[in-house]
Amino acid sequence: MTQVSENKVFGGRHVQYRHQANSLACDMRFAIFLPPQASENHKVPVLYWLSGLTCTDENFMQKAGALRIAAELGMAIVAPDTSPRGEAVPDDADNSYDFGHGAGFYVDATEEPWSAHYQMYTYIRDELPTLIEQHFPVTGEKVISGHSMGGHGALVLALRNPGLYRSVTAFSPICNPSTCPWGEKALSNYLGEDKTAWQQYDASILMVKLEQDQHIPALVTQGGDDEFLEQQLKPDTLVAAAKGNDYPLSYELQPGYDHSYYFISSFIEQHLRFHARHLGLA
């Protein structure tokens, strides 16, 4: 692991690292925020933040305004990149923003040529937390959150791995990727045309299948003036799935907010405090 940058912030540290990711067969950069409470004598829990299309580890750390609250709560934050990277990693032929580099969709691809590198589900679930827990003063307690494509990733990881995370939240998640243009493009390319393979990456489908003892606290916040709301995000499908299965999902539609980090920064404190309650920090 190689350190790329370090900044003191709110009494804690924001540090970027590069490392060789075995699951992705490439070099990856991630960022970690360590709150002032973190030390060898005091390990802290971790929030994994999954960003949306076009993002790297930097968008959330620079724009969300999360670090002041995380410093107060004593919560580490890890922000990975949104896809495998580098010249050896195949990208979309059209260089589009919604597939390939910057658009890994947090799936383990099974189709050529994507499957050699696009294994973001395994990277986020297994490889990255193992690395983080080896090198930093953190406990094994985890929560997960994300935005848009990353909101989809956070929900899927939490729903498929009961017990791995204490709570899950999402901002404007892609709730039903099997039936929206972003999801159809990504899942058909990464997983193939057989839609049964897509179901394991569709939060609205996963949510109806879970038993009561597999439920974890979940919060979704959506901007009412989000330009992607109707065609891409489809929160009503997720809300209906939760209702049908008594899933403890809090859903909040916030009028007037769009899809941007202005929206995320307006509600990130609420999300961090939600996670802190379920981690027993507050």
Ligand SMILES: N[C@@H](CCC(=O)N[C@@H](CS)C(=O)NCC(=O)O)C(=O)O
């Ligand atoms: N119009 C955007 C579409 C992609 C987009 O809205 N990305 C969201 C996530 S889905 C984002 O977080 N963008 C980066 C940022 O706002 O910092 C673009 O072409 O970049």
